[in-house]
Amino acid sequence: MSEKKNKPKFTFNAYWIYIPIILFILGLQLFNSAGLDSKNISKNKFSEVLEANDIKKIVIENNTVAQIFLKEEALKKDKYKKLIESPFYRKGNSVFTYNFGDLQNFENEINTQKQAKNLDFDKKNEDPTSWVDTILGFLPFIVLIVIWLFFMKRMSGGGAGAGGGGQIFNIGKSKAKLFDENTKVKTTFKNVAGLEGAKEEIQEIVDFLKNPEKYTKLGGKIPKGALLVGPPGTGKTLLAKAVAGEAGVPFFSLSGSDFVEMFVGVGASRVRDLFKQAQQKSPSIIFIDEIDAIGRARGKNSMTGGNDERENTLNQLLTEMDGFGTDTNVIVLAATNRAEILDKALMRAGRFDRQIYVDLPDLHERKEIFDVHIKPLKLAENVNLDFLSQQTPGFSGADIANLCNEAALVAARADKNAIEHQDFLDAVDRIVGGLEKKNKVITPKEKEVIAFHEAGHATVSWMLEHAAPLVKVTIVPRGQSLGAAWYLPEERKIVQTEQMLDEMCATMGGRAAEKLIFNKISTGALSDLEKVTKQARAMVTVYGLNEKVGNVTFYDSSGNDSFVKPYSDDTAKIIDEEISAIIENQYQRAIQILDENKDKLNTLAEKLLEKEVIFKDDLVDIFGKRPFEKEEKVTKDIETLDKSQE
Numbered sequence: 001m002s003e004k005k006n007k008p009k010f011t012f013n014a015y016w017i018y019i020p021i022i023l024f025i026l027g028l029q030l031f032n033s034a035g036l037d038s039k040n041i042s043k044n045k046f047s048e049v050l051e052a053n054d055i056k057k058i059v060i061e062n063n064t065v066a067q068i069f070l071k072e073e074a075l076k077k078d079k080y081k082k083l084i085e086s087p088f089y090r091k092g093n094s095v096f097t098y099n100f101g102d103l104q105n106f107e108n109e110i111n112t113q114k115q116a117k118n119l120d121f122d123k124k125n126e127d128p129t130s131w132v133d134t135i136l137g138f139l140p141f142i143v144l145i146v147i148w149l150f151f152m153k154r155m156s157g158g159g160a161g162a163g164g165g166g167q168i169f170n171i172g173k174s175k176a177k178l179f180d181e182n183t184k185v186k187t188t189f190k191n192v193a194g195l196e197g198a199k200e201e202i203q204e205i206v207d208f209l210k211n212p213e214k215y216t217k218l219g220g221k222i223p224k225g226a227l228l229v230g231p232p233g234t235g236k237t238l239l240a241k242a243v244a245g246e247a248g249v250p251f252f253s254l255s256g257s258d259f260v261e262m263f264v265g266v267g268a269s270r271v272r273d274l275f276k277q278a279q280q281k282s283p284s285i286i287f288i289d290e291i292d293a294i295g296r297a298r299g300k301n302s303m304t305g306g307n308d309e310r311e312n313t314l315n316q317l318l319t320e321m322d323g324f325g326t327d328t329n330v331i332v333l334a335a336t337n338r339a340e341i342l343d344k345a346l347m348r349a350g351r352f353d354r355q356i357y358v359d360l361p362d363l364h365e366r367k368e369i370f371d372v373h374i375k376p377l378k379l380a381e382n383v384n385l386d387f388l389s390q391q392t393p394g395f396s397g398a399d400i401a402n403l404c405n406e407a408a409l410v411a412a413r414a415d416k417n418a419i420e421h422q423d424f425l426d427a428v429d430r431i432v433g434g435l436e437k438k439n440k441v442i443t444p445k446e447k448e449v450i451a452f453h454e455a456g457h458a459t460v461s462w463m464l465e466h467a468a469p470l471v472k473v474t475i476v477p478r479g480q481s482l483g484a485a486w487y488l489p490e491e492r493k494i495v496q497t498e499q500m501l502d503e504m505c506a507t508m509g510g511r512a513a514e515k516l517i518f519n520k521i522s523t524g525a526l527s528d529l530e531k532v533t534k535q536a537r538a539m540v541t542v543y544g545l546n547e548k549v550g551n552v553t554f555y556d557s558s559g560n561d562s563f564v565k566p567y568s569d570d571t572a573k574i575i576d577e578e579i580s581a582i583i584e585n586q587y588q589r590a591i592q593i594l595d596e597n598k599d600k601l602n603t604l605a606e607k608l609l610e611k612e613v614i615f616k617d618d619l620v621d622i623f624g625k626r627p628f629e630k631e632e633k634v635t636k637d638i639e640t641l642d643k644s645q646e
Contacts, residue, residue, distance in 0.1 A: 041068070041096045049096065050113055054080075055121040058110065059094070063103045063125070067094035177253050178277075187241040193372045193397070194365030195235055198356045201226065202239055205331055206247045209283045212329065223353040224321060225332035227291075229339040230358030233398030236335035239358070240287045243333065250281040256293030259313050267294065267313030275320040275330070283329030291334040297343045314343060321351045340557070360396055363389055369397050373404040380418040388424050391471065393489045403427050429478065429486070442477065448609065449514060450475045453524055454483040455605040456513025457506060459597055460590050461487065462623055466502035469626060474613045482524060497545050504532045505586040505593075512590035513601060536582040537575075546578050597623075 041049070046068070049055060054074035059067040074080060080095065100106035113119060189199055208215055208222050215222070228236040244251040252274060259267040278284045294313045321332060334352065336342065346352065361369055366389040374385070392400065406427035411419040442450070454473050461467040468487035475483040492499070511525040539545040542555045554566045567575070594601055603622050608614055620626075 039096055041098055043098075043100075046096070046098045046100075050110065050119065050121075051117060053117070053119050053121075055119070057122045057124065060103070060106075060123070060125045064099065066098040066100055066106070068096035068098060070095045178250060178281075186245060187238065188245045189242045191372065192235060192238055192242050193368035194361045195239065195358060198228070198235075198239060198358050199242075201354060201356050202243055203246075205285075205333075206243055209247055209249050209285070209329065209331070212283070222329055222331065224350055225334065225352040226354040226356055227339070227347070227352040228333065228335040228356050228358055230337060231360055231396060232337050233396030234358045234360060235397045236337075236358050237289055238397070240289070240333055240335060243285060244287070247285055250278070250284040252278055252284065252286045254288060256288055256290045256295065259294050260310065267309060268316035271313060271316040271320055278330045285331050285333060287333045287335075289335050291346075292336045292338045292341055295334075295336070295342045295346050297341060314346070318343075318345055318351065360394060361400075366392055366395065366400060369400045370404070373401050377404060377408055378418050380420040382421045383419065383424065384421055387421075388428075390488055391425070391428055391486075399431070403431060406430055425472075429484075432486075442482070446482075447475065448605075449518065449522060450483045450524065451605045451608045452513045452517050452601070453510035453522075454485055455601055455608055456509040456511075456516075456590070456594055457485045458509075458604060458619060459601050459623075460509030460512070460593050461485075461506035462619055462626055463593050463597065464502040464506055465627075466499040467506040468503070470616060470619060472613065472615050473608060475608055476612050497539070500535055500539060500545070501582075501586060504535055504583070505589050507532050508583070508587045508590045509594065512587060512594055513605075516591055516594050516598070517601075517605075532583050532586070533579065536579045539582065540575050540578050546582075548578055549574060 049068065049070075052074075054070050054077070055068055056071040056074075057069040059069070061067060070080065075095075107123075110121075110123065114121070189203065192199060205223065205226060212222065228239060230236055240253070244253065254274070259270050274286065278286050294310055294317065296310070296314075298311045298314065332352070339347075339355070347355070367385055370385045370388060374383075388403075392403065395403065403424070404427075407419050407424045410426050410430070411423040414423075416423070454475055458470050458473050461470055468489040471486040471488050473483075473485045478484055507528045508525075510528055511521055514521050514525075540549050542553055544551045544553050549571070556566070565572070600622050604614070604619070607618060607622070611618075
């Protein structure tokens with residue numbers, strides 16, 4: 001049964017009718033042609049037949065060819081029997097065809113022969129015109145008409161491959177892809193790891209569509225819309241797919257850019273058509289991905305006039321969302337990572353009643369996401385997902401999926417039978433730092449500077465309480481960097497001043513080591529300087545962590561201060577001075593720490609030059625156990641969380 005179902009069904013195509021018609025016309029022309037049952041003869045052969053008085057009639061066609069018809073008694077002669085026995089010969093047709101050349105000379109010749117030898121044949125001139133030749137003459141015009149009719153049919157929505165909105169006459173139709181009982185979506189909430197708060201609100205919407213009486217009996221109304229907001233890769237579209245898989249109602253999915261077209265009024269027309277279809281299939285869900293393509297705040301950049309069509313589309317969307325009644329049970333889901341640029345009218349209650357923030361996953365959620373993505377992978381027993389979860393701060397769900405795939409590729413490249421823990425770590429290095437460039441030419445002096453630079457980072461971070469504990473240091477060039485250090489950062493919801501200062505000091509450790517050892521500094525600390533400058537500026541101008549500037553912030557979350565400096569020139573001078581002072585203080589602090597541990601710094605750098613890659617255990621051998629036990633506390637917290645889940 002399954003094989004029969006999988007076989008493609010026979011479908012009749014109207015164009016097949018033209019094939020037998022063309023074959024019939026060709027066959028008719030073929031068998032009606034006198035050329036098949038007549039034989040071309042030379043001048044000598046023609047003279048021989050003419051002198052024998054076997055010719056009954058000569059028909060001159062188009063002044064170029066003579067068709068020779070023989071008498072009945074002549075056809076009985078042996079020399080003509082083979083010709084009339086041919087399957088192409090038909091009685092009454094010409095037997096020979098003679099290309100005579102010049103007509104006047106030919107007529108003079110046969111007239112002379114007729115009088116001289118008393119011949120009794122008839123002569124006739126004809127200009128026959130075949131209807132097939134007539135059609136061929138008009139063939140170019142016929143082809144043009146057929147092509148025009150074909151494209152007109154396609155543009156009007158007919159023909160194979162014509163879809164709603166895909167042709168010129170359907171350009172105002174919605175491009176939304178419909179998922180219903182015939183097109184099942186396999187993604188469910190089980191495939192969405194973490195995001196518990198977002199899933200809870202989304203599940204409530206799905207539950208409302210499945211059991212509306214549960215809410216309406218208490219006087220509740222279905223929410224008009226829900227806006228999923230969050231950084232890229234956090235699972236906004238995945239949540240929408242899960243809704244499509246769970247809801248069991250028609251689900252219209254499209255992107256905000258699907259409304260955009262070069263023709264005026266098309267976007268608004270597609271919005272109207274989308275909501276019309278959704279109302280006809282109520283209860284239903286509309287999902288608009290990347291809604292910022294049409295939902296951007298109106299009135300900006302209006303001098304150019306380029307936003308008029310987009311604004312018309314947005315106006316129609318606002319009208320439709322506020323226009324249909326709640327009894328139609330149509331819910332609009334939308335996703336964006338740029339909520340700050342959306343129009344305020346779109347965000348008000350009654351349109352998008354709920355804004356669901358989909359944040360980057362925390363430590364426990366990353367562990368759940370790893371559990372989802374490792375299911376299709378063949379893992380070795382030494383894979384430690386707890387450590388990988390700690391090692392991937394700031395990774396989104398999409399990043400973790402990419403990490404798991406990259407680890408599989410690393411293991412396959414090494415011809416392994418299973419993916420080991422080191423493969424995951426190599427994948428993290430590949431994603432965060434870039435590809436290793438072991439063949440990059442570096443002089444011994446440059447390599448020594450890089451080694452002390454990275455050893456400086458490692459030493460300072462090891463000695464500071466709030467700096468992240470080190471995991472690995474390498475001086476192998478990777479991506480755009482000549483060396484790199486990996487840390488195990490602590491999950492923090494808020495950051496205190498001391499924590500930021502310790503992180504800045506550890507970042508300046510590389511430059512401080514160069515100054516202390518070589519009494520020279522290089523350009524290799526560019527990324528370090530950029531990082532600490534941003535941190536210091538944020539401390540002074542954003543978070544109000546500087547005593548001299550005070551408890552003020554110059555940050556505007558609405559983004560409307562791009563052309564306005566929110567402070568005076570005197571304050572700007574103070575800000576610059578304080579930023580410079582913060583960075584310089586941490587730089588001097590790093591030099592002091594390294595000076596106190598100079599022998600250990602030298603040992604670490606020499607070991608790094610020897611091995612090129614060193615790990616946490618090497619630092620324990622050199623510095624002893626780190627005086628701060630926060631990394632163990634994090635591990636214990638993970639174990640506690642796991643036990644609580646059980």
